[in-house]
Amino acid sequence: KNEVEQSPQNLTAQEGEFITINCSYSVGISALHWLQQHPGGGIVSLFMLSSGKKKHGRLIATINIQEKHSSLHITASHPRDSAVYICAVAPVGGAQKLVFGQGTRLTINP
């Protein structure tokens, strides 16, 4: 079993739908990152969380440390949100050596 599991692996939705991507992990962490990678493109950091909830525009990220679970939500999804979303955790005492999930490929159709 991977230390970081994301679900779903692939997600296709219509423009405007509310999107949820989940991330579960099995180790103690100091932080969790959500990253975005467009096809053929670079990697952009969306959020870094150690507790609670953060919001940037239409994106919301939450984390439950006790349950070792995080979710990334996208409200009013748009075709430009189509990308791979990657969850990565920084294990405690691990020199910020991130452990990555396999990613969730999101496609938003117009």
Added chain:
Amino acid sequence: NAGVTQTPKFRILKIGQSMTLQCTQDMNHNYMYWYRQDPGMGLKLIYYSVGAGITDKGEVPNGYNVSRSTTEDFPLRLELAAPSQTSVYFCASTNPYGGGGELFFGEGSRLTVL
């Protein structure tokens, strides 16, 4: 603010050749990383550094070397290139203790070994 700059963006190598991927950051980050991403796969850590003069191996260090003589620069050296090193390479940096911990990635370097 340039962030993390990687060069070159694309390179084709012949088997057995050597090259260096350059990575520079201007955010005074202590922590720097090199990852590789194979097609359809997740990121794998090659080497990392927690400060100038300090480097350590990640998951997949074989065939690579790094150095960290300054805070800004973290070059990745490929010796005796092999087809298995065909991949996209990303450099990243962060300052977990004073900079909020956000990760910054370079744009990637696409390497093909033929």
